[in-house]
Amino acid sequence: MKKNIILFALTIILSGCATAISPIAPKLISENISSSSLIGKIRETNIGHPMVVEKHLKYYEAYKVTNDYQPAGSFGVHKYSLIKTGMEIKPVGRLKNGDIVYGGSGLTTKLTGLLGETLSINEYCIVVNSLGEPYGNTRIGCEYEDIIIWSPKPPNFLEKTQILSTGSFMKELIYNGKTQANIIKIIYREYLDDLARSAFYQDLTYDLTESKVIRFKNMDIEVLDVNNLSIKFIIKSSMGMIE
Secondary structure, three states: OHHHHHHHHHHHHHHHHOOEOEEOOOOOEEEEEOHHHHEOOEEEEEOOOEEEEEEEEEEEEEEEEOOOEOOOOEOOOEEEOOEOOOOEEEEEEEOOOOOEEEEOOOOEEEEEOOOOOEEEEEEEOEEEOOOOOEEEEEOOEOOEOOEEEOOOOOOOOEEEEEEEOOOOEEEEEEEEEEOOOOEEEEEEEEEEOOOOOEEEEEEEEEEOOOOOEEEEOOEEEEEEEEOOOEEEEEEEEOOOOOO
């Protein structure tokens, strides 16, 4: 037990003597796509595809893991959790040389004693260079430049991704075909926050024998040509969700 305490204390001392990592927060980016830019333009789309899309996105750039990677242990007492495919990691700090430190849920290191008993469980972070290549991990925690360099360096297992924030939304009108009675079918869908699933949808039908101009909310669309495979149209006014 005394040896275990010494090993644990040595790890804390090493971390405390290292240069502190400069903390950073992910930069939130806003992106708007409005149908107002399409007013007066002739457009054509096939069945099952969007006629109109409006988006208001708030996100920060991060990385997604494309292949599993297992960091090696340290001094035989640190055991690092598997970096799993699909895991998303976000920037949390910057090293003195400019490289970025990324953290994510599930990145943990277990400090064990000589008999394999668990002394503590902490987080660790992945270090990525300016080319977007991961090449090491922090030994314990994400606060100090106590870095373990991976050798050999693995193939790059990261790809850039966008992590959407609360308040993001997307709205779209999808062409869904035409009946023999000259009635066209359109689906309206709303997506919120992570946009993974539609939060609301509505089936719409319009009789073109009554008018070639159809309306949804504040949007007017003039139908120029239509069949069961595609529709050609002009947007007369925007949906009005984003300005």
